[in-house]
Amino acid sequence: MERIALQPEYSISRVVKGGWHLAGGHGNISEEQALDDMYHFVKAGITTFDCADIYTGVEELIGKFRKTHADAFRAGDLPPIQVHTKYVPDYNALATLSKEETTRIIDRSLRRLGVERLDLVQFAWWDYQFPRYLETAVHLTELRKAGKIRFLGITNFDTTRIKEMLDAGVQIASNQVQYSVLDQRVERQMTDLAQEHSIPYLCYGTVAGGFLSDRYLNVPDPKPPFENRSLTKYRLIIEEFGSYELFQQLLHVLRKIADKYEVAIAEVACHYVLQKPMVAGVIVGARNRRHLESLQRLDTFTLDADDLGQIAEIVAQSQGPNGPFYELERDKTGKHGAIMKYNLNED
Numbered sequence: 001m002e003r004i005a006l007q008p009e010y011s012i013s014r015v016v017k018g019g020w021h022l023a024g025g026h027g028n029i030s031e032e033q034a035l036d037d038m039y040h041f042v043k044a045g046i047t048t049f050d051c052a053d054i055y056t057g058v059e060e061l062i063g064k065f066r067k068t069h070a071d072a073f074r075a076g077d078l079p080p081i082q083v084h085t086k087y088v089p090d091y092n093a094l095a096t097l098s099k100e101e102t103t104r105i106i107d108r109s110l111r112r113l114g115v116e117r118l119d120l121v122q123f124a125w126w127d128y129q130f131p132r133y134l135e136t137a138v139h140l141t142e143l144r145k146a147g148k149i150r151f152l153g154i155t156n157f158d159t160t161r162i163k164e165m166l167d168a169g170v171q172i173a174s175n176q177v178q179y180s181v182l183d184q185r186v187e188r189q190m191t192d193l194a195q196e197h198s199i200p201y202l203c204y205g206t207v208a209g210g211f212l213s214d215r216y217l218n219v220p221d222p223k224p225p226f227e228n229r230s231l232t233k234y235r236l237i238i239e240e241f242g243s244y245e246l247f248q249q250l251l252h253v254l255r256k257i258a259d260k261y262e263v264a265i266a267e268v269a270c271h272y273v274l275q276k277p278m279v280a281g282v283i284v285g286a287r288n289r290r291h292l293e294s295l296q297r298l299d300t301f302t303l304d305a306d307d308l309g310q311i312a313e314i315v316a317q318s319q320g321p322n323g324p325f326y327e328l329e330r331d332k333t334g335k336h337g338a339i340m341k342y343n344l345n346e347d
Helices: 031-043 058-068 070-075 099-113 132-145 159-167 190-197 229-241 244-261 265-274 289-300 305-315
Strands: 003-007 010-013 015-017 048-050 082-087 118-123 149-155 175-178 201-204 279-284
Touching: 003 279, 010 015, 010 279, 031 058, 031 289, 058 070, 058 099, 082 099, 099 118, 099 132, 118 132, 132 149, 132 159, 159 190, 175 190, 229 244, 244 265, 244 305, 265 279, 265 289, 265 305
Parallel strands: 015 048, 015 279, 048 082, 082 118, 118 149, 149 175, 175 201, 201 279
Antiparallel strands: 003 010
8 A cells, every 4th residue: 555754754554444433423343343444445555544532442442452462563474553633622722721631631541542642632712702712722733742643633623723823833744635636725824834834635535425336327316314424524625625426426427437437426526635645645434344445446447537537527616615714614594514413522
């Protein structure tokens, strides 16, 4: 599996194994199966994991995987893994968040994962009306300098706030963003900043929770309730994109390109993002190792100018999503914000 230097002397697999689907809201999870799947992903070269302190049980699960295979890691039978977690303070805590509270949550992630230093902590903030995000970013920087965090990243911040953090001396190693053929908001303003300050993207939503796959080609518009939270979220993105009909046109173009390379629609959707400027990796919430073979096919092809031109013709017809990155999702009264869970860090 292809790798990339996210930062000097720190490489990751360009396909990152997502963890959201292992948390609540995505159906029952077999711990034994999840641990076995992790083993096969790592053996195949997908060594980088994404999780969060608010993904119920996921940090603990990865920590158990580390402990279970500790001998194999020491012996070199398994390659080293990289675990990217997130610090997501509760909405209810934003007005009064202290360094002590931040430290407590970071220490909890260290215990859950069974490590002395977190590889990458990606900082998130629900609402800008509470200005402590800047102070909290500085607190996280202090924890990094104290040795509890190796790299500090961010997720779901807009360009204005990223500039504020950079101006305050916060070193940002990565930026996790929603980025797909359906959602290209980061290309407006943010990518210029990313290039100027060498802040690579780690991208989620690349296959839109599974909508960007052969499963939905020529399928009537599914009606809610959907089977999991991912589908609920990304059906709203399709609506912002334009219409379900335009979405079907996009799938047909992706299927035509996929035929050319003898791959699936999802692989084309992933490669489309991997070839974008400043993209270090795509986070794919593969539920089990049945997806492993398709992910490995990402190393077998590259989209050419004709492929990208065909996709661009459809994207040019889209209506959105519009506005600064994550602005739609940040509105608690809107349809995107209304599906969020804002206080998952409460004990």
